[in-house]
Amino acid sequence: MLLIYCPYCEEERNELEFRNGGDAHIARPTNIADITDEEFEEYFFIRQNPKGLIYERWRHVHGCGKFFNAARDTVSDRFYLSYKAGEPKPDPATFLNNGNESALNKDKGASK
Amino acid sequence: MSGANRISGWGRLTPAKTARFTFDGKSYTALEGDTVASALLANGVHLLGRSFKYHRPRGILTAGPEEPNALLDVSRDAARRQPNVRATVQEVFDGMVTSSQNRWPSLALDIGAVNDLMSPFFAAGFYYKTFMWPKKAWEKVYEPFIRKAAGLGEAPKEEDPDHYAGRYAHTDVLVVGAGVAGLSAALAAAKSGAKVMLVDEQPEVGGALHYDTGVKINGKDGFTWAQETAAELKAMDNVTVLSRTTAFGYYNHNMIALCERVTDHKAKPGKNEPRERLWQVRAKRVILATGQIERHMVFENNDRPGVMLASAGRTFLNHFGVAVGQKVGIYTAHDSAYEAAFDLKRAGISVPAIVDSREKPGEAVLAQARAMGIEVLTGHAVLTVGGKLRVNSMTVGRHAGSATRKIAIDALLVSAGWTPSVHLFSQSRGKLRWDAETQRFLPGTYAQDSLSVGACNGTDDLQATIEEALAAGELMAKAAGAEGNGKIEITGEAPFSWTGGMIGAAEGAGPDTTVKAFIDFQHDVCAKDIRLAVREGMQSIEHIKRFTTNGMASDQGKLSNMHGLAIAAEMLGKDIPQVGLTTFRQPYTPVTFGTIINHSRGDLFDPARKTPIHPWAVAKGAEFEDVGNWKRAWYYAKPGEDMHAAVARECKTVRDVAGIFDASTLGKIEVVGPDAAKFLNLMYTNAWDTLKPGKCRYGIMTREDGFIYDDGVVGRMAEDRFHVTTTTGGAPRVLQHMEDYLQTEFPDLKVWLTSTTEQWAVIAVQGPKAREIIAPLVEGIDISNEAFPHMSVAEGKICGVPTRLFRMSFTGELGFEINVPADYGQAVWEAVWARAEPMGACPYGTETMHVLRAEKGYIIVGQDTDGTVTPDDASLNWAVSKKKPDFVGIRGLKRPDLVAPGRKQLVGLLTKDPNGVLEEGAQVVADPNEPKPMTMLGHVTSSYWSSNCGRSIAMALIADGKNRNGKTLYVPMADRTIAVEVVTDMVFFDKEGGRLNV
Amino acid sequence: MSDLMQATRRGVLDGMHGGSAVARLTPAAPASRISLRAPAASVEALSGALAVALPVKPKTSASANGRHALWIGPDEWLIIDESGADLVAEAGKSGALHSAADVSHRNTAVIVSGPKADVAINAGCPQDLSLAIFPVGACSRTLVGKAEVVLYRTAADTFRVEVWRSFAAYVFGLIAEGAEDAAL
Known part of the structure; x- marks a missing residue:
């Protein structure tokens, strides 16, 4: 059962309060009525389903009700960070391998 | 005795x-x-x-x-x-x-x-x-x-007569296992000021101290120290100690599931006591002190009753005071079993021999055995045991020797060494590492905020275990935010330090033999079965496991996995870590379904949503149907009526006189703000800026792909306020869909959405007498046809309470929908009924509602549509604005497949035999004589007997349906084929619609 | 039409009681409520019009004269008035941009009170209800079992559980079982 940080409630909450909303940073074309079939296919149907880092949308549906985005590792289910809807996509260099392994984890690797 | x-x-x-x-x-x-x-x-x-x-x-x-x-x-x-x-x-x-x-x-x-x-x-x-x-x-x-x-x-x-409980809990530090390591860690964490939970699956704390009576801690008997320490912990406000509680699952982000067995050990459980209690614990930090499990020796007939683990023999003796036999043999590859021999001997039990597969046992235990006069046969094997229902002898031979000796015994204690209990660590997705020196898997890379201490971490020495646990307790408490001083000292002394251990088949059960030497007792898997699996071509341990079912019984291979792995590795000529290890999965031990669902039984299995008018419907003897979580009145049978008769009567009465219907479950969303109309323009295919306050309109919502998502009537209460209705089942997802677009695509719009489904009780009054029924109850609204025509809405009062009154109809009759604050719903309904009943009107349920709307060709989203139907397919293109520059679905509707000819389209079907009622879901074909598999044109979506039309009516999704008007199609059933005529006009009753506007 | 009947109110939890010595459950009295939505720029004017300072910090509330403003989200508050005032009208007087929807009858409330009220609610609620994390005055929308609720801690040993009408019996039943278990 995941623990998800809501950037609006400023607190980690149980997964039960949230609903996943699929990939983040896929903007609806402002001229959607005029785009080609290929552009519509790309926008509406095509997703990467990555193994590893994903930017995804969550809604704190049984909490503050807000949509926000999160960067998560699809293998470990580790959340790197959550940020408010509308904020730019964070550069992975700013959070990968940076505080990723907590000091505690390093200690543990060294023990035994 | x-x-x-x-x-x-x-x-x-x-x-x-x-x-x-x-x-x-x-x-x-x-x-x-x-x-x-x-x-x-x-x-x-x-x-x-x-x-x-x-x-x-x-x-x-x-x-x-x-x-x-x-x-x-x-x-x-x-x-x-x-x-x-x-x-x-x-x-x-x-x-x-x-x-x-x-x-x-x-x-x-x-x-x-x-x-x-x-x-x-x-x-x-x-x-x-x-x-x-x-x-x-x-x-x-x-x-x-x-x-x-x-x-x-x-x-x-x-049915299980017991009840079960469940609760969520949060703690700073959760310690699993209350042996020496767990108790030490919990004490250090608790003294540091952290909130601590200590759980252990046994009735009392102590772990290995149950049998390991030689151990002294702080100068005391180890088991006594354990009980005193538990008492000290229990007395602290920041500590919870749970016994008979198994941590059976380690899930994401430090969520641990515990099963507490509350009454299974009691002769007379307390009245309110649950049998078991599920704890879902979220811990900031977890300390695993789960100990280790002894392995058995793998030799012929090692499953005979009387053969048991050495530590078990010690537990029965030292804790329960029970001798497992009077002549007890020992067969071991590890020093620990010697202590069983010493304990037995001290208790006056004969120990004929210790058979040790090793040439060189630990010197200290060997010296002690000799000092106590116990024969030790090093470099020997137990080749087999005699006795069927209980062991009565062991046949012993020197390694590679031919001479054997039969020794009379009535029990045999065995030990092949110890396997660290890394189950929870592994469930936490931590990666194990192979320790070649001690031949065991140990915690390697951690995936969650946890630490393993003591035997499950491969720490063998008692004092080292204590120090590791104390350090972990303090470290984890601090990591969880505790600031106290958790420094304590505990000293432990053990009489012997243990060496040794083997994995796999012992001498006499090797690859050259076909003896029954069991590794998995519960699934009857022998060493030779693993070898057969390899010979048959299995190489992965996952395949070997499934081929042999090794480790797949309810014990999940706690004793057998390592033996199976070693035998497979030997056959494959690989090292153990190369062969790999099967995945440890939750639960650690079997868990009852009762515990998993705990409170969610009976009335608490699922919320049963009831409308404010529900008690009245119950009193009137209504039958109910489930729509989502709602209980909706289905039909009101009079004495002697079956469902068919009741529905036929209700349908006639509504059109002849009037009927009242509980529509409270319809989803309602209040859309408020200066950009409300602009937002609805984007969410629905219709145009809303043209709708004047005081009017309402039927709207269709499509998804981005162009398919119908929901529908409903929307009333404009004011320039900046709309009262949106949705289908009963669609209410939550429509709100989610709207919030999604509002928050993430159109965040600049000044508009807000509030679910008001349950604010309003909704009483639909439908039929020629509808106005006459409600007129005297309404204040402040002129409800004449001229002042308040079809598709109007107004605010006023009814029975002295505020109402939003809609003039609308889902029946094709003159109709009103009275919205009143929910707590007034039943009283207003009763007042309406008091007027309606003397006029000959009736209450009606959802079945009649369905028939009446079908008579008018009104669709039900989710019944006549299935997520692949466009507004045009449903002949609702009139509701799709051609002028708007944008709405959700505008592009999807232009997709080649959605504008192609021949799509499945919604049409009416009339059976050639007017009395025959089609089955909903039945397939429709063009040629009833076509060999199977026949070409399906589509299926029946709605079908009813219409008492008002005097015949059956149906709707169906049919390929190229709009071009088949008047054509005959067929509905093949198991016992007959039904001929039907396609009618593209789905209005079966009052085609001109004159009854609406009176 | 003055001779017309006056419709009487029937609450969904009327007459219900339950729980145990450590957590008693009682239905709350009827109250008027609005779901208030507004941008940050309107907060001051709305606070003035409603005579209660709308909290802007997550999970906090403000109370004045029997009126409670609960932070639900960054632009959402649940306003509860125990005297039955017309909150939609009062908010309207602010002149500031907002949405006020009357939810007086959508919601009902269960008062859970006693030394183990938190344990009783934790039978179905996954949040940490310890006083350090969920202090007096804290409020949050969350779940009890399968039903959405708004929890509002009015005292160290008392919670107000706001719940939609048709989920009220379910939530009452689940917390009542939790209350019985908490007493063991």
């Missing part, structure tokens, strides 16, 4: 406190605190069951939760019976009834044991090979046979 094998003055139970129980109909006396296993052993009973496949006699192998063998059926009373209970875990209570499983006609004489003789035919992979063909025999012969023969125990058929 609680059994002839109870040794006076030995063990920790109180002789005066006894309990009576039965096993296979025979009555026995136990002591309070006994497990079924210890009580039966005290009474000299070693034979407890028959094995799964070969029906071999089986006894007690362990003294703990890892037990694969001694599984019993345990009952408290007629309704409370549980199969497959581990005798080594179940505590005896007065009056309990136990029986053996998997035997017929009796435990000692079991016909199924013929399987043991036929075992060449039941080799590993036997199921996969033997039952392949003929195909037909599978259903009639093989499956019934396997089902009858397979499985241990018999599931109870009665």
Whole structure:
């Protein structure tokens, strides 16, 4: 059962309060009525389903009700960070391998 | 006397406190605190069951939760019976009834044991090979046979009369396991000021101290220290200690699931006590102190009753005061078993020999054995044991020698060494590492905020374990935010430090043999079965596991996995880590369904949503149907009426007089703000800026892909306020869909959405007399046809309370929908009914509502549409604005497939025989004589008997339906084929719509 | 039309009671409520019009004269008035941009009170209800079992559980079972 940080409630909450909303940073074309079939296919149907880092949308549906985005590792289910809807996509260099392994984890690797 | 094998003055139970129980109909006396296993052993009973496949006699192998063998059926009373209970875990209570499983006609004489003789035919992979063909025999012969023969125990058929509880809990530090390591860690964390939970699966804390009586901690007997430490912890405000509580699952982000067994050990459970309690604990930090599990030796007939783990023998002796035999042999590859011999000898029990497969045992234990006069045979193997229902001898030989010696025994304690319990660590997705020196898997890379301490971390020395645990307790408490000083000192002394251990088959059960040397007792998997799997081409341990079923029984291979792995590695010529390890999965030990669902039974299984008018409908004898979680009045049968008659009457009455209908479950969303109309323009296919306040309009919502998502009537209450209605089932997802677009695509719009579904009770009054019924109750609204025409809305009062009154209709009749604040719903309904009843009107339910709307060709989203239907397919193109520059779905509707000819379209169907009613879901074809598989044109979506039309009516999604007007199609059923005529106009009643506007 | 009947109110939890010595459950009295939505720029004006300072910190509330403003989200508050005032009208007087929807009858409330009120609610609620994490005055929308609720801690041993009408019996039943278990 995941623990998800809501950037609006400023607190980690149980997964039960949230609903996943699929990939983040896929903007609806402002001229959607005029785009080609290929552009519509790309926008509406095509997703990467990555193994590893994903930017995804969550809604704190049984909490503050807000949509926000999160960067998560699809293998470990580790959340790197959550940020408010509308904020730019964070550069992975700013959070990968940076505080990723907590000091505690390093200690543990060294023990035994 | 609680059994002839109870040794006076030995063990920790109180002789005066006894309990009576039965096993296979025979009555026995136990002591309070006994497990079924210890009580039966005290009474000299070693034979407890028959094995799964070969029906071999089986006894007690362990003294703990890892037990694969001694599984019993345990009952408290007629309704409370549980199969497959581990005798080594179940505590005896007065009056309990136990029986053996998997035997017929009796435990000692079991016909199924013929399987043991036929075992060449039941080799590993036997199921996969033997039952392949003929195909037909599978259903009639093989499956019934396997089902009858397979499985241990018999599931109870009665409903579980017990209740279960569950709760969420949060803690700073959760410590799993209350042996020396867990107690030390918990104490350090607690003294640091952290909120601590300490859980242990046994009735009392102590772990290995239950049997390891040589250990002294802080100068005291170890077990005594453990109890005192637990008492100290329990007395602290920041500590919770739970015994009889198994941490069975380690899930994401430090969520640990615990099962607390509350009453299974009690003769008379308290009235409100749950049988078990599920704890879902979120811990900031977790300390795993889960200890280790002893492995058995793998040799011929090692499954005979009387053969058991050395640590189990010590537990029965030192804790329960029970001698497992009078002449007890030892067969070991590890020093720890020597201490069993010492304990037995001190208790006055004969130990004929210690057989050690090693040439060089630890010097200290060897010297002690010699000093106590116990014969030690180093470099020897137990080649086999004699005795069927109980071991009576062991045949011993020197490695690579030919001479053998038969030694009389009545029990044999075995140890191949210890396997660290890394189950929870592994469930947490931590990566194990192979420690080549000590030949064991140990915690390697952690995936979550946890630490392993003590034996489960490969720490063998007692003082090192204590120090590691104290440091972990302090570190984890600090990491969780505690700031106190957790520095404490504990000193431990153990009489011996242990060496040794082996994995895999022992001498005499090697690759050149075909003896039955068991590794998985519960699934009857022998060493030779693993080898066969490799010879048959299995290379991955995952394949070997499934081919042999090794480790797949309810004990999940706690004893067998490492042996299986080592034998496979030897056959494959690889190192153990190269062969890999199967995944440890939750739960650690079996968990009852009752615990998993806990409170979610009966009325609490799922919320049953009821409208404010529900009590009235119940009193009137309505039948109800489930729509989502709602209970909706389905029809109101009068005495003597069946559903068909009731619905036919209701349908006629509504059109002839009037009917009242509870529409409270319709979803409602209040859309408020200066950009409200602009937002609805984007969410619906219709245009909303043209709708004037005081008017309402039917709207269709499509998804981005162009398919119909929902529909409903929207009323404009003011320039900046709309009252949106949705389908009953669609309310939550429509709000989610709207919020999604509002928050993430159109965040600049000044508009907000509020669910008001439950704010309003909705009373639909439909029929020619509708106005006459409500007129005297309404204040402040002129409801004449001129002032308040079809599709109007106004605010005023009814029965003295505020109302939003809609003039609208889902029946094609003059109609009103009265919205009143929910708590007034029943009173207003009763006032309306008081007016309606004398006029001959009736209440009607959802079935009549469905028929009446079908008579008018109104669709129901989700019944006549299925997520692949466009507005045009449903002949609702009139509701799609051609002028708007944008709405959700505008681009999807232009997709080539959505504008292609021949799509499935919604049309009416009239059966040639007007009395025949089609089945909803029935397929429709053009040529009834076409050989199978026939070409399906589509299916019937709605079908009813219409008393108003005097015939059956139906709607269907039919390929190219709009071009088939007047054509005859066919509906093939199992017993007949029904001819139907397509009518593209779906309005079956009052085609001109004159009845709406009166 | 003055001779017309006056419709009477019937609450969904009327007459219900339950729980145990450590957590008692009682239905709350009827109250008026609005779901208030507004941008940050309107907060001051709305606070003035409603005579209660709308909290802007997550999970906090403000109370004045029997009126409670609960932070639900960054632009959402649940306003509860125990005297039955017309909150939609009062908010309207602010003149500031907002949405006020009357939810007086959508919601009902259960008062859970006693030394183990938190344990009783934790039978179905996954949040940490310890006083350090969920202090007096804290409020949050969350779940009890399968039903959405708004929890509002009015005292160390008392919670107000706001729940939609048709989920009220379910939530009452679940917390009542939790209350019985908490007493063991």
